[in-house]
Amino acid sequence: MKIGYKLATEAFGPEEIVRQAILAEAAGFDFVEISDHFHPWLDDQGHSPFTWTLLGAIAVRTDRVGLVTGVTCPTVRYHPAIIAQAAATTALLSGGRFTLGVGSGERLNEHVVGRGFPDTVRVRHEMLREAVEIIHLLWRGGYRSYEGRHLRLEDARIFDLPAEPPLIAVAASGQPSAELAAEAGDGLFATEAKPEIVRYYQAAGGSGPRYAEVPVAWAPDEEAAVQAVLATARWALTGWKVMSELPNPVNFDAASATVRAEDVLDAFACGPDPDRYVAAAQRYADVGFDHLVMQNAGPDPDGFLDFYRSELADRLRALTPMEAAV
Numbered sequence: 001m002k003i004g005y006k007l008a009t010e011a012f013g014p015e016e017i018v019r020q021a022i023l024a025e026a027a028g029f030d031f032v033e034i035s036d037h038f039h040p041w042l043d044d045q046g047h048s049p050f051t052w053t054l055l056g057a058i059a060v061r062t063d064r065v066g067l068v069t070g071v072t073c074p075t076v077r078y079h080p081a082i083i084a085q086a087a088a089t090t091a092l093l094s095g096g097r098f099t100l101g102v103g104s105g106e107r108l109n110e111h112v113v114g115r116g117f118p119d120t121v122r123v124r125h126e127m128l129r130e131a132v133e134i135i136h137l138l139w140r141g142g143y144r145s146y147e148g149r150h151l152r153l154e155d156a157r158i159f160d161l162p163a164e165p166p167l168i169a170v171a172a173s174g175q176p177s178a179e180l181a182a183e184a185g186d187g188l189f190a191t192e193a194k195p196e197i198v199r200y201y202q203a204a205g206g207s208g209p210r211y212a213e214v215p216v217a218w219a220p221d222e223e224a225a226v227q228a229v230l231a232t233a234r235w236a237l238t239g240w241k242v243m244s245e246l247p248n249p250v251n252f253d254a255a256s257a258t259v260r261a262e263d264v265l266d267a268f269a270c271g272p273d274p275d276r277y278v279a280a281a282q283r284y285a286d287v288g289f290d291h292l293v294m295q296n297a298g299p300d301p302d303g304f305l306d307f308y309r310s311e312l313a314d315r316l317r318a319l320t321p322m323e324a325a326v
Contacts, residue, residue, distance in 0.1 A: 001285065001319045002030040004068065005305075006213065006295040007054075010040035011232060014049035014057075020301055021058040024065060027309040030317075031066030032058070033101070033211070033293045038077060038109040041235035042256075043249045052086045059094035067098045068211070070293065071171045071189055073105030075124070077113050080131035081156050084138040091162040100135070101189045101211065103171030104128045106244045108252075125176055126150060132168055132184040139165040169211055173240050175200045182206030190289070191240070198288035212289035214281050215268045217297040218304035222271035225298050226264045233297035234259040237267055268297065274311040278319070285319040292316065 005024040007017050021032050036051040055067055067090065074083040083100070091098040104124035107117040118124045130148040137144045138158050146153035169187035172178040178200035181188045187208035188201045198210060215236060219225035229236075234256040235243070246252055264270065269280040281292050294312075296304045 001317050002066075002209075002291045003313070003316045004031040004033045004066070004211075004291060004293040005029045005308075006070070006293050007032050007034040008045075008295070008297075009035045009049055009051055009054070010037055010042075010045045010047060012301075013047050014054055017049065017054050018057050018061060020305075021065070022061055023302070023305050025062045027305045028313045029065060029294075029308070031068055031097075031099075031291070033068040033070035033213075034058075036069050036072040036109075038112050040249055041108070041243075041252050042232060043253065045232050045249075052090070055086075055090045055098075056093055059090060059097070062094075065097070067094055068169070069099075069101045070211070070213070071101040071103035071169075073110055073128075074102055074131040074135065075127040075151070076105060076110035076115055076117060080134040080151065081138060081153055083131075084135040085158050087135070087166050088139065088158050088161050091166045092160060096162060096164060098166045099169055099187070099209075100166045101169045101171065102128065102132065102185070103189065104177070104244075107247050108243075108249075111247055121176075123150070125180055128170070129180055129184050132170065135168065136165075167208060169209065172197050172201065178206070179204040187211065193283040193287050193289075195287035202288075209291050210289045211291040211293060212284045213293045213295045214277075214284055215295050215297065216277055216280060216304075217264075217268045217270045218272070218307050219270070219298045219300065220272055220303070222265075225268070225270035226261050228299040229264045229268055229270070229297045230259065230261065233268075234264070236297070237263055270298075272307070274307075274315065277312055278315050281316050281319055282322065286321050288321065292319075 074080040087100045127150045130151045143157045167186040169189040170181035170185035171189040182204035188210045217225040235252045269276040
């Protein structure tokens with residue numbers, strides 16, 4: 001089992017994100033996963049630095065830890081040619097430690113460039129498939145063109161390519177996106193412990209790494225952890241259909257206003273008990289994920305990193321699916 005640490009660019013400024021990445025490597029994490037947003041989920045989070053600048057800084061200030069985007073939308077705010085170039089550069093700077101996580105995006109981040117955000121999931125998936133095809137095409141080298149239903153590429157070449165292209169992990173929440181991940185990508189990315197996501201992915205021929213985010217909130221006591229989630233991470237309890245559609249942080253503030261402490265405890269491993277964290281991670285291991293990302297919403301990142309090093313690292317890395325769940 002590979003264990004990662006979530007770098008939440010919505011919650012911290014650029015210097016702090018780089019600092020946490022360095023500390024995560026020192027704490028023994030196998031990789032860091034970084035979000036790619038234009039806006040934070042909530043105004044109270046207060047940050048949203050440019051992910052690709054951060055990746056370059058992290059790449060040259062770390063030696064071992066893997067780097068993963070979780071996830072980039074390469075269809076509206078970015079053209080896939082730009083992401084193909086950015087990912088190739090990051091792979092070179094990191095010595096091949098980079099994995100490109102991609103997804104169909106959220107209106108929150110994509111509408112800002114004034115091109116609109118597709119109203120149907122079907123169109124978003126079509127665009128994502130074309131984007132992944134364009135990225136793979138450019139990584140083959142030479143001048144390339146592409147004419148898709150939604151996206152075009154005209155006589156483009158990436159001059160600086162790594163010897164081995166990065167893997168592309170595609171975000172999925174149901175059967176169509178899981179099949180897309182298997183057919184167009186090299187791996188799977190998810191945020192829910194749903195066994196059907198992995199089943200659909202594998203049934204469609206997917207055999208790559210399977211990433212999943214595990215929601216946790218470390219604090220010296222449970223109440224402090226719960227209050228931290230309510231203050232800055234309650235958006236995570238609105239559900240993916242809401243998360244993909246709302247346009248601005250103020251909308252997420254309103255949509256999450258009724259989230260209660262008991263809702264947080266149902267969804268997050270909160271407080272100082274390592275058994276809770278292991279149990280939360282076990283649910284994802286049981287359904288077939290093999291790269292687990294600790295998404296800490298607690299108030300003290302340094303405290304969580306120390307907690308991981310002393311209480312969690314060995315136990316999480318040793319996780320295997322329980323036979324009863326296989």
